[in-house]
Amino acid sequence: MLTALGWTTLRPLWPPIAAASARQGSASQAVGRRITDLIGSNGWASSPRDVAMWKEMGISWARGPVGPGQAHGASDPMRVDKTGNNNESDLPPVIIQNNHNGFRTLLLLAYTPLWNASVPGDSKSAPVDVKAWERYVEAVVRKYHASPYNLRFFQIWNEAAGKLSGGSPQASFWHGAARPGAGDDLHAPYERAMEDYVDKIHIPAARIIRRYGAYVVYGGWPDQGGLETFSQWLEYRSPKYNLRMLDCVDYLDTHYLAVKDMDYLYERYVRQGPARGLWQTEIGDRYMIDDHYLPRYFFDLAAWSLDRNWDDPDKYVSMVYHWDGYEPFRLTHRGPPVRTYNVSGRSLIVLNQTVGGVLSPLQQKLQFGPAASGSALYSDKQIVMQVRALPGWRTVDVPELRPPSSGRAKVRFIDALSGSTASVTQTALKWDDQGLQIRFRVPDLVNGHGGQGPAEHLAYIVVAQE
Structure with missing residues (x-):
């Protein structure tokens, strides 16, 4: 019977x-870790229904931009109270609600206002006046690291890269300074992409973030860029500051890599430092057409993390892009009439319910x-x-x-x-x-x-x- x-x-x-x-070795320090520590999303949960759905799916991190800064000129008042793709939403109540509901917040610092753009009309180009970029970063971190927001994680730019090995000749979100002879051709070779980004964007912002006792999250190295190329960027030493970009990064960040591909960065930069952890602030997207993608990814990430000294709940985080939309592979369908789960969203609910306890390795x-x-x-x-x-x-x-x-x-x-x-x-x-x-x-x-x-x-x- x-x-x-x-x-x-x-x-x-x-x-x-x-x-x-x-358990033996460093894995024994992974006490109290849960699957929810790993799971984040791009965007915000705004309504009570959204919040409930995030909790059911096990989402504990949220990522979004902050702006608009000085939108029209250097004499504009500095505004850092908006968020969304077009700065259409108020940011302070979003963060307060995140804190209340137990969601961690990562703010994305980007991009260049058009009045300060090196390439006319291009917000992904380098700032003409780096001081204006620094004023924006300072305003964001000063405001949101303090009570009642108490944020500690700030991300610098998004997918900044130059020539991408094995992929596009130019990055989508870092067009840098105007290049002689290139005109408006964003696909033209950009040989100083690394130097310009480190000197004009990353190190100036990182110094401000750390001055407030907060953590620097790299802006997400795109998967088609190649990890060896990423290493070249990380280890490039700026003659201006006598610092490597790696010296000014707390959490390495990549986009759309498989879990096994993160071993390269873990062994090189996280296992014995100097980086504190390894994130992916964008995963999923069209990969989620495969209904198995998300549950496999996060289960594999949990097992991988348990074997790699998961001694801090913030050490390994991955954020789905995107939880909201109309495509059938997103986590949810926004409606009308009401928001509903897609298969990928339901798979996270099952994962959270099945592996919801304190994790340890087998x-x-x-x-x-x-x-x-x-x-x-x-x-x-x-x-x-x-x-x-x-x-x-x-x-x-x-x-x-x-x-x-x-x-x-x-x-x-x-x-x-x-x-x-x-x-x-x-x-x-x-x-x-x-x-x-x-x-x-x-x-x-x-x-x-x-x-x-x-x-x-x-x-x-x-x-x-x-």
Whole structure:
């Protein structure tokens, strides 16, 4: 009868939580980390309904711009009380509401007002008068680092780059100074892109931010730029300031990288410093056409972070672009008549509900049978595996994982997109001195689209002791 109910009787040894206490090395410092620490979004949650939806999806960070600064000339009053793509919304109540609801805020400092633009009519070009840029940064940080806002994170510019290796010849958001002979051709080579950005934008802003005891977030290196090129920028030393840009960055930031691609920056700049952490302030977008993208990304990021000294809740953050829109792959559809979840938004709800406890690494290696793969971690005392598999009966073993002292455990098979739990007849569990063995049946109608290969099902296997 116990087997029919999805239970099995086990020989009492020691509970899964003991594995967390047995962690070795730097990962043992990752105490109290949760999946919500990792999840952010671009934009703001404005209405009570939006706030409730953010909390249900596990979103804990918000990113948005601040302006307009001195919009029309150096004699304009300095205004830093607006936000939105066209500075159409009041910023102070947004931050107050974020604080009240437990959302962290990252303010984006950008761009150049047209009256001060090196390239006429181009807000992504370098400022003619760098002092005007500094006045804007000073006004923002002075206002919002103080009570009642108490912000500590400020991002400098967005996707500043020059020639992009393997991608566009020019960055979309950093056009720099006017170049002789280039005219209005933003695709012309810009050989001094790095030097101009570091001297005119980054170091002047970073010095101000740090003067107020706040943290500098790099402006998001675009994925097509290449990480070796990013390293060249980070390690470039300004003759003017005798500082590397890396000396003036607290949190490295990239856009749209896969989790495994972040190892390069972690090993080089985060593992032993000088950077405090590694963020991605834009992920998702059209990648979310793949319904598996977001749940896989954040589960992989959690497992990756647990193995890389996740000793601070702010160390690793990724922000979805975008939570709101009309495309079916966004987190939500804004309506009318009312805002509703898309598949990607529902997948975050399932992730937050399934992996909502305190996280710790599972040291043992998973051994999957044919046509299945995945990874695992602990959420409180539960083992949670995220699996990808083809239809039919599949297996996963965890050798040398000793069973719980209670002698009882339960296994559930949860659809990663809908949250539905399969019948207990679709799973079987055996746990003895040799380790944990699970059989699970993947439905014929899988929740993946396939793409270049056969369509797979994405699900969670949750093993709980009782």
